[in-house]
Amino acid sequence: MADDLPEQFDLIVIGTGFTESCIAAAASRVGKTVLHLDSNDYYGNVWGSVGVEDLVRLLSSDAAPHSTLRNGSYTWHDESGDTSTSEGDEMKEETGQQWTRETVLAMSRRFCIDLCPRILYSAGELVQLLIQSNICRYTEFRAVDNVCMQQNGNIVSIPCSRSDIFNTKSLTIVEKRLLMKFMNACNDYGEDKCNEDTLAFRGRTFSEYLQEQRVTEKIASCVMQAIAMCGPNTSFEEGMLRTQRFLRSLGRYGNTPFLYPMYGCGEFPQSFCRQCAVYGGIYCLQRSVDDCAVDANSNEVLISSAVTTFRAKHVVSAPRYLPASRDCVMRPHLSRGLFLSSTPLGNEVLNKGGGGVNILRLMEGVREAIFIQLSHFSGACPKGLYLFHVTTPAVSDDPAEDLRPFAMQLFQNSAPEFVFSSFFTLTTQSQPNKGGADDAIFYTDAPSFEMDFYDAIANARDIFGKLYTDVEFLPRAPDVEEIVVDGEDPSALNEHSLPEDLRAQLQDMQQATEQMDIQD
Amino acid sequence: MEDYKFLFKIVLVGNAGVGKTCLVRRFTQGLFPPGQGATIGVDFMIKTVEVEGEKIKLQIWDTAGQERFRSITQSYYRSAHALILVYDISCQPTFDCLPDWLREIQEYANSKVLKILVGNKTDRDDREIPTQIGEEFAKQHDMYFLETSAKEAENVERLFYEIAAELIGQARSKDGSSAAAAAAAQRQSDGSSIGLASLGAKAAQSNCCGGLANAGGGSSVSNTSQGG
Numbered sequence: 001m002a003d004d005l006p007e008q009f010d011l012i013v014i015g016t017g018f019t020e021s022c023i024a025a026a027a028s029r030v031g032k033t034v035l036h037l038d039s040n041d042y043y044g045n046v047w048g049s050v051g052v053e054d055l056v057r058l059l060s061s062d063a064a065p066h067s068t069l070r071n072g073s074y075t076w077h078d079e080s081g082d083t084s085t086s087e088g089d090e091m092k093e094e095t096g097q098q099w100t101r102e103t104v105l106a107m108s109r110r111f112c113i114d115l116c117p118r119i120l121y122s123a124g125e126l127v128q129l130l131i132q133s134n135i136c137r138y139t140e141f142r143a144v145d146n147v148c149m150q151q152n153g154n155i156v157s158i159p160c161s162r163s164d165i166f167n168t169k170s171l172t173i174v175e176k177r178l179l180m181k182f183m184n185a186c187n188d189y190g191e192d193k194c195n196e197d198t199l200a201f202r203g204r205t206f207s208e209y210l211q212e213q214r215v216t217e218k219i220a221s222c223v224m225q226a227i228a229m230c231g232p233n234t235s236f237e238e239g240m241l242r243t244q245r246f247l248r249s250l251g252r253y254g255n256t257p258f259l260y261p262m263y264g265c266g267e268f269p270q271s272f273c274r275q276c277a278v279y280g281g282i283y284c285l286q287r288s289v290d291d292c293a294v295d296a297n298s299n300e301v302l303i304s305s306a307v308t309t310f311r312a313k314h315v316v317s318a319p320r321y322l323p324a325s326r327d328c329v330m331r332p333h334l335s336r337g338l339f340l341s342s343t344p345l346g347n348e349v350l351n352k353g354g355g356g357v358n359i360l361r362l363m364e365g366v367r368e369a370i371f372i373q374l375s376h377f378s379g380a381c382p383k384g385l386y387l388f389h390v391t392t393p394a395v396s397d398d399p400a401e402d403l404r405p406f407a408m409q410l411f412q413n414s415a416p417e418f419v420f421s422s423f424f425t426l427t428t429q430s431q432p433n434k435g436g437a438d439d440a441i442f443y444t445d446a447p448s449f450e451m452d453f454y455d456a457i458a459n460a461r462d463i464f465g466k467l468y469t470d471v472e473f474l475p476r477a478p479d480v481e482e483i484v485v486d487g488e489d490p491s492a493l494n495e496h497s498l499p500e501d502l503r504a505q506l507q508d509m510q511q512a513t514e515q516m517d518i519q520d
Numbered sequence: 521m522e523d524y525k526f527l528f529k530i531v532l533v534g535n536a537g538v539g540k541t542c543l544v545r546r547f548t549q550g551l552f553p554p555g556q557g558a559t560i561g562v563d564f565m566i567k568t569v570e571v572e573g574e575k576i577k578l579q580i581w582d583t584a585g586q587e588r589f590r591s592i593t594q595s596y597y598r599s600a601h602a603l604i605l606v607y608d609i610s611c612q613p614t615f616d617c618l619p620d621w622l623r624e625i626q627e628y629a630n631s632k633v634l635k636i637l638v639g640n641k642t643d644r645d646d647r648e649i650p651t652q653i654g655e656e657f658a659k660q661h662d663m664y665f666l667e668t669s670a671k672e673a674e675n676v677e678r679l680f681y682e683i684a685a686e687l688i689g690q691a692r693s694k695d696g697s698s699a700a701a702a703a704a705a706q707r708q709s710d711g712s713s714i715g716l717a718s719l720g721a722k723a724a725q726s727n728c729c730g731g732l733a734n735a736g737g738g739s740s741v742s743n744t745s746q747g748g
Contacts (some may be wrong), residue, residue: 380686
């Protein structure tokens, strides 16, 4: 390929996963020259969303050398001769669609299947980052419809908001009072961590704390399963922190504290990449790296790709993308189950109007898993089909086996009409990757087991901080109305084109005007 | 509320160097050629036009250079109402790539999106693609067709005004068979998806968001110390 590209960059980023894209956008935003490469023909790597065809290809092929996905397997259920139709197929009748391998593959591109699905807290790190940086202009969200828990083998929605708690029929008056009281206590804890009532629980588990609050069994499991999302060994502090995170995200958008990105989590890397490109970053997909070396004299990193050798002050790479990192042993990290069903999970109440986005956290002893149901309202699959994601920290190299107890819990009482099911493992570095030159090459972490993107953002911030000290991470990108382009009408001067001192003056004036308004 | 009746998203695609950015800048700012590097940080341009007595806000998105190595993000195409596919009439390869672009559009854009084929640079005297060839290609692929010159400002206004007029027509007919009609309908029903930018401020005031089955002031627990 004749490139006609500059050969010198401040930063070369390899892999378009969430963390890499986030760093690329942040660097480009503050004026660094960025080259961003990915050997895949799609954005996002294991953080991306793919169509069914691409998914099947990923699961069946021998993994690409850089891939961190393995142990893939899949089944089409229409071929097993299993034609027994169960009763209660309203959904299917409604759409009149028979889902088979052919019909699904024909609509392959209508699916956005997350390899690594996440749910966002409405007041969480990523939402704040998107708003703060103005990258939110590229994204839309669906408010999660139901946060669920299991109760006597049934899946029920938990009451999230104050009015939900008042209105729910699943709690008694006494239970409602206890739950309110508990939630208030959690909120107060944030303001006064030295509160005497809670001080005593430092160093103990959250579960012990709950028991001593004299809440009922039902409420305890509701809090443990769905609100604090804790296990039996979760510390008191951690449990309180998570409960607060939940409570603070309530009442912002929709009825639950969670958001799901329209068209899947793969939109995030793409949004960051778009931002990077808007600020001059250069993008090449389907471009792998053949070699990587450090120039001993200039301390620059040399990246050879196809016929070109690029030079960069720094390189950030996803694990295994650089040839030097391929020797690194990868261990199983997340076991993933992915199902397509023509019926939603759970009863009518949970799936009003055809079903929305429902989440359920599952527990099995000390192990846990997160279940996410997506309907067509999420933009991630066509109408009449439901996408089920199950994720658990891997305990073996057999994802189906890792997920078996959770699949049992989920599907034993309400057997969905599966069209497709699949399993795979996402891996991570056994040891932190070490590049040739510690201060020039940085490796991002593989996806961790978390709901939101807290770890990933922390990882991006950390690496960015090492690359560029004392530089703001993703400052707000001005809206187009605020950008004055040279040659434009000089009377259209605005705040951003003013020198610092004048801007301050202008702000003072504006504040004065606002105060006058108030007095009026 | 801003003073416009409709907001339409228009995206441009086509090979690098065919003059996409020039078309946008000519239309929105009346400038040619664009200042060097001036587009850094500009995501999309906005121009409000008046068609048939209605104020229409056009949001025109450029590729941010990602077309150079065929690396346009899928999300670029999402929720576009109209799509302008541009080639350079003096450069055969840019025309030869059109089928590749159509394939990409087919895969990622809304199937009902309004498509316009534009042959740009009519000011050049080394034309390689006759008008008729462009016309035929557009006809074959169910697209509108226009030749423009961003340099001479020829047909540029017309291009965007015609798109605006067509989209209004679609939105008014509301037969649900076009992207614009669907968008207009969604705008009215308050939509089911949430944009953080628009709701950030609103949510802070009212503590709940529009369009979703809301529980009537689902306020956060911090305000409920008297609750229960």
